[in-house]
Amino acid sequence: MVPGRFPFMSNIRVLVAKPGLDGHDRGAKVIARALRDAGMEVIYTGLRQSPEMIVSAAMQEDVQVIGLSILSGAHMAIVPRVLQLLREREMEDVAVVVGGIVPDEDAAELKKLGCAGVFQPGASLDEITGFVRSAARAR
Amino acid sequence: MLHRTLSGIPLQNHYGPEDRRAAEPAPGEYPYTRGIHPTMYRGKLWTMRQFSGFATPEETNRRYRYLLEQGQTGLSVAFDLPTLMGFDADHENSHGEVGKCGVSICSLADMETLFAGIPLGGVSVSMTINSPAAMIWAMYLAVAGKQGVAWRDLNGTLQNDILKEYIAQKEFIYPPRPSMRLVTDTIEFATREAPRYNPVSISGYHIREAGSTATQELAFTLRDGIEYVDWAIERGLLIDEFAPRLSFFFNSHSDFFEEIAKFRAARRIWARLMRERYGARDERSARLRFHAQTAGCSLTWQQPHNNLVRTATQALAAVLGGCQSLHTNSLDEAYALPSEQAVTLALRTQQLIAYETGAPLVADPLGGSYYIESLTDRLEADALAYIERIDAIGGMIPAIERGFPQSEIADASFRYQREVERGERLVVGVNAFTQSDEPPIELLQIDRTAGDAQVAKLRALRASRRQSGVDRALDALRDAADANRNMMPALLESVRAYATLGEMCDVLRERFGVWVEQAVV
Numbered sequence: 066m067v068p069g070r071f072p073f074m075s076n077i078r079v080l081v082a083k084p085g086l087d088g089h090d091r092g093a094k095v096i097a098r099a100l101r102d103a104g105m106e107v108i109y110t111g112l113r114q115s116p117e118m119i120v121s122a123a124m125q126e127d128v129q130v131i132g133l134s135i136l137s138g139a140h141m142a143i144v145p146r147v148l149q150l151l152r153e154r155e156m157e158d159v160a161v162v163v164g165g166i167v168p169d170e171d172a173a174e175l176k177k178l179g180c181a182g183v184f185q186p187g188a189s190l191d192e193i194t195g196f197v198r199s200a201a202r203a204r
Numbered sequence: 205m206l207h208r209t210l211s212g213i214p215l216q217n218h219y220g221p222e223d224r225r226a227a228e229p230a231p232g233e234y235p236y237t238r239g240i241h242p243t244m245y246r247g248k249l250w251t252m253r254q255f256s257g258f259a260t261p262e263e264t265n266r267r268y269r270y271l272l273e274q275g276q277t278g279l280s281v282a283f284d285l286p287t288l289m290g291f292d293a294d295h296e297n298s299h300g301e302v303g304k305c306g307v308s309i310c311s312l313a314d315m316e317t318l319f320a321g322i323p324l325g326g327v328s329v330s331m332t333i334n335s336p337a338a339m340i341w342a343m344y345l346a347v348a349g350k351q352g353v354a355w356r357d358l359n360g361t362l363q364n365d366i367l368k369e370y371i372a373q374k375e376f377i378y379p380p381r382p383s384m385r386l387v388t389d390t391i392e393f394a395t396r397e398a399p400r401y402n403p404v405s406i407s408g409y410h411i412r413e414a415g416s417t418a419t420q421e422l423a424f425t426l427r428d429g430i431e432y433v434d435w436a437i438e439r440g441l442l443i444d445e446f447a448p449r450l451s452f453f454f455n456s457h458s459d460f461f462e463e464i465a466k467f468r469a470a471r472r473i474w475a476r477l478m479r480e481r482y483g484a485r486d487e488r489s490a491r492l493r494f495h496a497q498t499a500g501c502s503l504t505w506q507q508p509h510n511n512l513v514r515t516a517t518q519a520l521a522a523v524l525g526g527c528q529s530l531h532t533n534s535l536d537e538a539y540a541l542p543s544e545q546a547v548t549l550a551l552r553t554q555q556l557i558a559y560e561t562g563a564p565l566v567a568d569p570l571g572g573s574y575y576i577e578s579l580t581d582r583l584e585a586d587a588l589a590y591i592e593r594i595d596a597i598g599g600m601i602p603a604i605e606r607g608f609p610q611s612e613i614a615d616a617s618f619r620y621q622r623e624v625e626r627g628e629r630l631v632v633g634v635n636a637f638t639q640s641d642e643p644p645i646e647l648l649q650i651d652r653t654a655g656d657a658q659v660a661k662l663r664a665l666r667a668s669r670r671q672s673g674v675d676r677a678l679d680a681l682r683d684a685a686d687a688n689r690n691m692m693p694a695l696l697e698s699v700r701a702y703a704t705l706g707e708m709c710d711v712l713r714e715r716f717g718v719w720v721e722q723a724v725v
Contacts, residue, residue, distance in 0.1 A: 085301060086285035086286065086291075086297060088373060088375050089374075091413070091414050091415050091501075091617055094724075094725045095618055095621050097725045098614075098725055099618075101725075107725075109723055110723075111720075111721055112374055112721060113297075137304055137305055138301075138540075139300040142299055166539065166540075168539065168647070169644075185505055186505040187504055187505045187506050187538075187631075190621060
């Protein structure tokens with residue numbers, strides 16, 4: 066099964082990850098469950114993943130989308146590193162979506178660096194699910 | 205609109221005398237439903253204690269002095285994620301995280317800077333630290349010693365509630381049993397050496413923030429309390445020796461009446477547990493004292509000024525519920541750590557309630573309300589049912605290992621989110637009364653050089669301290685860990701030798717192992 070080649074045939078696979086030291090996992094879990102309810106295959110990495118661990122898991126699990134949940138303010142140190150590793154491993158077809166406490170200026174910067182989308186507090190599950198689905202299909 | 209409390213309890217149109225049982229004893233009388241003191245706030249106002257910390261110890265010291273000048277009456281320390289997780293600022297895991305969520309504390313030197321010019325004998329200090337609580341407490345005790353303050357005179361609180369880390373906050377390092385041993389060490393040490401100090405703050409706040417209902421918050425917190433009591437008794441302490449200094453920490457969330465009822469139910473349940481389950485004789489053992497914090501998770505990114513109002517009603521609920529200490533969140537909660545302006549408004553919220561509303565003048569003013577008494581009874585019954593279930597599983601540790609509280613919380617959290625998505629639960633500014641054009645608010649900017657500053661300090665510290673003293677102290681810690689002795693004396697020796705937090709935590713990582721969670725979605 067080659068994800069991205071025949072997206073209408075294969076299931077959408079998403080990795081939901083908690084990078085860095087941040088232990089606030091309420092949002093990540095709710096989104097993981099919502100994506101599952103929407104028919105996607107979701108792998109939740111659990112806490113305290115390094116960018117290296119996340120990208121390796123993404124490769125092993127053959128996902129089309131990586132969702133990063135960061136509420137600790139460390140996003141500008143973590144997300145660019147994940148994007149860089151994806152480039153190095155020629156996994157640029159994997160979409161990266163970020164959710165958490167990310168100020169507008171940083172969100173703009175992250176999108177410039179290659180993030181498919183950034184979700185700030187209050188974003189609806191429907192919005193996020195729809196976005197992940199189209200990000201996956203575009204790959 | 206749902207005719208249920210935030211936590212799902214169905215509500216009648218009105219309540220009447222048939223909905224409550226016989227009248228409660230007065231405030232200050234067992235089981236303390238109506239308050240732990242006869243005079244409550246007339247005798248002593250709640251402590252205004254804003255949780256605070258960011259960047260370097262110097263920066264945080266400045267904020268503490270500002271808050272004290274503005275009328276805050278107690279201090280509360282927020283540590284950064286590396287500190288909370290027992291990593292020094294120069295550890296690879298700390299990259300990008302130093303000083304972002306709280307103050308960076310890597311050694312006794314940082315603790316000395318944090319409290320420079322603040323006499324620890326004159327102000328009570330609460331520290332929100334869990335896995336490395338014993339190490340941080342040792343630093344605090346050492347600073348007090350250097351200031352010439354006797355430990356017996358120290359007022360303060362260590363959060364040090366490791367069980368709720370596995371359940372909700374997730375700042376665990378070691379597995380549950382060695383961690384419980386460390387907590388018991390601090391309870392034992394405090395009982396002997398610092399009898400005015402609260403060595404644990406058994407917490408529901410984080411459980412609630414993770415998405416639990418009020419009932420779950422109540423039940424899991426009190427059941428955690430039972431676990432700490434059991435371990436302390438197993439250690440050989442007598443109930444009345446340590447129970448008076450067990451303190452609690454609850455969330456004060458948006459459902460105004462449910463929260464007041466929750467606080468009342470908490471006091472009643474705990475008082476009965478102490479007397480009936482443990483045979484406590486000292487009245488102080490049965491009196492549940494708690495700090496409250498208004499609900500961070502209820503505050504929104506959209507229309508942040510609405511948050512001032514949310515915080516005000518939540519704070520009022522905590523006061524009407526009889527809290528001993530209170531933190532009010534700032535309106536910029538969903539964006540950043542509090543700006544100076546925002547935290548001042550949050551403090552003023554407490555001062556306005558204290559001095560202008562008349563709320564503190566009468567103890568338990570809602571006591572006798574048919575609704576409040578009915579809701580108190582209902583929360584008590586529901587919480588006791590949960591406590592029984594956890595007892596049946598074999599206690600909180602087996603329950604945690606089985607993922608029971610974690611899955612209850614995940615389910616409640618998802619249920620709530622679905623209610624919001626379906627428009628059954630309205631959140632003003634988010635799924636109702638939205639606005640597209642909002643002016644930006646001024647946010648706290650955390651000095652980006654804080655990380656580098658802390659790393660440089662560590663380098664200087666390691667160069668200037670006597671390494672042989674550090675090695676000897678860390679060996680003593682290792683011995684105490686292996687020999688099943690109380691680790692506080694060795695920790696005190698280590699902090700005085702200027703061992704770093706990471707060094708001390710690593711010794712125990714080596715001996716106790718680290719905990720990896722089986723994630724429950």
